[in-house]
Amino acid sequence: MTRVFINGHEGTTGLRIVERLSNRGDIELLPIPDELRKDPAAVAERINASDVTFLCLPDAAAREAVGYVTNPDVTVIDTSTAHRTDPTWAYGFPELSAAHREKLRASGRIAVPGCHASGFAALVYPLIAAGLLPQDYPLAVHSVTGYSGGGKKMIAQYLDPDRPALYNAPRQYALGQTHKHLPEMVAVCSLTRKPVFMPIVADFYAGMVVTAALHTDLLQKPATVESLRMLYEVHYAGQKLIHIGRADEDGLLSAGGFAGRDDMEIIVAGNDERIIVASRFDNLGKGASGAAVQCMNLAIGCDELAGLVTE
Numbered sequence: 001m002t003r004v005f006i007n008g009h010e011g012t013t014g015l016r017i018v019e020r021l022s023n024r025g026d027i028e029l030l031p032i033p034d035e036l037r038k039d040p041a042a043v044a045e046r047i048n049a050s051d052v053t054f055l056c057l058p059d060a061a062a063r064e065a066v067g068y069v070t071n072p073d074v075t076v077i078d079t080s081t082a083h084r085t086d087p088t089w090a091y092g093f094p095e096l097s098a099a100h101r102e103k104l105r106a107s108g109r110i111a112v113p114g115c116h117a118s119g120f121a122a123l124v125y126p127l128i129a130a131g132l133l134p135q136d137y138p139l140a141v142h143s144v145t146g147y148s149g150g151g152k153k154m155i156a157q158y159l160d161p162d163r164p165a166l167y168n169a170p171r172q173y174a175l176g177q178t179h180k181h182l183p184e185m186v187a188v189c190s191l192t193r194k195p196v197f198m199p200i201v202a203d204f205y206a207g208m209v210v211t212a213a214l215h216t217d218l219l220q221k222p223a224t225v226e227s228l229r230m231l232y233e234v235h236y237a238g239q240k241l242i243h244i245g246r247a248d249e250d251g252l253l254s255a256g257g258f259a260g261r262d263d264m265e266i267i268v269a270g271n272d273e274r275i276i277v278a279s280r281f282d283n284l285g286k287g288a289s290g291a292a293v294q295c296m297n298l299a300i301g302c303d304e305l306a307g308l309v310t311e
Contacts, residue, residue: 002300005030005046007065008056010037012148012155013079016289017054020262020307044068047076052296055080066109075108075299079292083111084184091188092295093118095239096125101298110295114181115287116143116199117188119210119279122242122264124189126235127228127277132221133214139195144170144255145208147201149283158203170202207259208287211278214270225275229268232277240305241286241294242266258282262290262308285309 004027008014021027030050036042047053048071055062055078062080069076083089090107094100104110113121120141127133147158158167179197186194195212216223229244236242245265247253257280258265264281281287290308297304 001028002026003028003030003049003051004296005032005050005053006056007043007047007053008061010034011056012151012284013288013292014054014056016284017056017292020289020293024307026302026306040068044070047071047074050074052077052300054078054292054296072108075110075296077110077112077292077295077299079112079288081114081180081184083109084113084117085187086111091184092291093121093188094294094298095236095242096121096188097129104295105298105301107299110299112288112292112295113188114184115145115149115208115283116179116197116210117181117184118264118287118291119143119208119281120181120185120195120197120212121188122266122279123210123212123277124185124191126232128189128191129235130221130231132219132223132231134218134220135191136193137191137218138193139191139212140198141195141210141212142198142200143208143210144200144202145283146204146206146255146259148206149208149287150201154201155205168203170200172198172200174199202255204256205259206282206284207254207256207280208283209253209255209278209280211276214275214277216273216275223275224272225268225270228275228277232266232268236266241308241310244268245280253278253280255280258285261285261310262294263310 006014030046052075059080059082062082089109089111090104092110092112232244241263243265262285264286267278270276
């Protein structure tokens with residue numbers, strides 16, 4: 001029995017982790033009364049009594065919670081931005097490489113990727129690793145996500161019957177090119193040039209598509225739609241949560257196609273001059289809570305897919 005404490009279980013990420021773990025016979029969830037959620041002594045007691053602690057907190061609170069750890073056997077899985085570029089922490093995307101998977105299994109400190117960053121890294125890391133994409137390539141990337149990625153405040157705004165009419169259409173944000181996921185996107189993929197990143201939130205609860213545009217004449221090797229599809233097939237061969245797919249039957253690509261699931265699909269389309277690569281997944285699944293549970297499964301040595309939804 002693995003003892004698990006979820007610090008921040010009342011947020012959208014924490015709630016879905018609870019959902020994924022509640023019916024597992026190998027997990028004991030350590031509860032904390034609502035009135036003690038912000039009591040440092042009570043939180044520290046439960047962290048150090050656990051085998052695994054999930055931090056579903058703002059960055060500053062996550063850093064503070066790590067400071068409460070005195071039990072060297074506690075594995076900490078942080079879903080915030082706080083530790084994603086810290087080289088002493090494992091980056092929680094085991095499919096990127098064998099080294100990522102091994103570090104995750106061996107580390108007691110795991111940083112779960114951001115949702116946009118997950119989709120971006122899934123697309124760009126294999127291209128860099130294969131020597132196809134220059135590290136200084138001028139990437140332009142857009143990401144369409146459901147509003148649950150904005151947390152409880154944004155969810156309430158979208159569910160408000162008196163919300164402004166502007167909420168009825170997709171809204172682009174982080175216009176100043178300072179999105180908080182950019183540092184990990186650059187660091188994880190070893191880029192020397194920051195991408196132009198265009199996140200868009202739309203009026204649906206969960207799901208997302210991240211898309212990168214490639215000009216074949218700027219790549220370091222010849223590439224076609226089919227050769228890139230094969231590159232991803234080879235890179236992710238044997239991975240249980242990454243699939244190489246195609247557009248929907250109507251030739252479109254719905255950002256809601258993987259809502260409610262914990263896996264990810266990669267799609268390659270375009271022509272010989274301009275290729276688009278896209279990742280489709282649930283911003284709360286492979287983009288947050290599902291990835292966190294996958295990390296825990298690997299850290300405790302159980303079935304990687306335990307508690308996860310893949311169809």
